Amino acid sequence: xxxxxxxxxxxxxxxxxxxxxxxxxxxxxxxxxxxxxxxxxxxxxxxxxxxxxxxxxxxxxxxxxxxxxxxxxxxxxxxxxxxxxxxxxxxxxxxxxxxxxxxxxxxxxxx
Amino acid sequence: xxxxxxxxxxxxxxxxxxxxxxxxxxxxxxxxxxxxxxxxxxxxxxxxxxxxxxxxxxxxxxxxxxxxxxxxxxxxxxxxxxxxxxxxxxxxxxxxxxxxxxxxxxxxxxxxxxx
Numbered sequence: 725x726x727x728x729x730x731x732x733x734x735x736x737x738x739x740x741x742x743x744x745x746x747x748x749x750x751x752x753x754x755x756x757x758x759x760x761x762x763x764x765x766x767x768x769x770x771x772x773x774x775x776x777x778x779x780x781x782x783x784x785x786x787x788x789x790x791x792x793x794x795x796x797x798x799x800x801x802x803x804x805x806x807x808x809x810x811x812x813x814x815x816x817x818x819x820x821x822x823x824x825x826x827x828x829x830x831x832x833x834x835x
Numbered sequence: 836x837x838x839x840x841x842x843x844x845x846x847x848x849x850x851x852x853x854x855x856x857x858x859x860x861x862x863x864x865x866x867x868x869x870x871x872x873x874x875x876x877x878x879x880x881x882x883x884x885x886x887x888x889x890x891x892x893x894x895x896x897x898x899x900x901x902x903x904x905x906x907x908x909x910x911x912x913x914x915x916x917x918x919x920x921x922x923x924x925x926x927x928x929x930x931x932x933x934x935x936x937x938x939x940x941x942x943x944x945x946x947x948x949x950x
Contacts, residue, residue, distance in 0.1 A: 757938055766839075766925060767878070769938035812877050814939075821866065821885060822893055823939070825877035 730813060730826040738834050743800040745829040747813030748793075754816045756789055756796050761810045761828070770798075770811075775818075805835040836861050839942035841926050847948045848916040856911040856945050858926030866929035867909040868893070868939070869901065871922040878925060884909055916949045923947070 731746045747756070755774045759767040773780045773789045773796070780787045786799040800807055812828045842857045860867065865886045870878035870893075880893030884903040898920060900912040909928075913920060923946050927939040 759941075766941040766943045767927075767939075769940070772938050814878075821883055821891070822880055823868070824894070825870075825879070827875070827877045 730811075730829045732829060733827070734830040734832070736832045736834065737803060739803060739805055741803055743803050743807070743831055743833070745798045745811050745813075745831070747796045747798070747826055749796075749813075749815045749824075749826075750794065752818040753791075754818055756787075757814045757816075757823075758785075758787060758796075758798050759812045759814060761812065763809075767812065800831075803831075803833045805833050807831060808833045838862065839926055839928055839940050841924075841942035841945050843945060844943065845946050847950065848913070849950050850917060852916050854913050854916065856913075856924055856926075856947070858909045858911065858942060859907050860909075860928040860940070861907065862928065862930070862940070863906060864928035864930055864940070865906065867903070868927050868929075869899070869909070869911045870925045870927065871895065871920075872925060872944075873922050881911065881924075913947075918949045921947060921949045
């Protein structure tokens with residue numbers, strides 16, 4: 725069963741706007757990861773946030789984690805057409821090695 | 836480094852045939868895993884390995900076998916292919932040390948169609 729659920733399923737914005745994607749999960753975790761997948765390609769790691777962290781930044785990316793609500797958000801600021809892709813959250817549950825992925829958010833950035 | 840490589844890129848099988856999907860990494864990563872991705876869905880874990888000689892089942896292991904005789908290679912075997920196994924298969928690896936705090940590196944995928 726899928727632990728990560730992402731919202732929205734699809735998002736269409738104009739270049740320069742910010743994009744926010746949300747991820748919810750069900751069990752306690754060691755960490756939460758965000759990945760990007762361009763059409764027909766493999767996944768590329770974007771950022772990993774540990775369970776004891778609340779916020780993390782990497783370039784135009786900002787990730788927050790709320791373990792009390794079992795949720796995370798990914799913010800992409802000043803989006804570009806090249807950001808068009810699917811974005812997935814993934815969690816490593818406590819006590820195991822079985823990473824669980826969400827169904828993803830499809831982001832389309834219009835030039 | 837070549838990273839994580841997968842062969843073949845595309846494969847068409849008939850129901851009942853068997854085949855092996857190859858995965859290799861040259862980064863000395865101890866943790867390796869196999870996922871499948873169905874249309875419009877995220878990845879689901881099939882099998883994983885935390886080191887040579889050690890494998891374990893993931894979320895959807897039925898119909899698949901794995902082995903890990905070396906650190907570099909982690910082949911996935913389809914025993915008797917079924918149309919339900921039509922999917923894109925991804926192999927991934929993680930750096931050694933504290934697996935749970937390291938990201939995964941993914942291969943380019945194998946697109947499998949079972950007729």
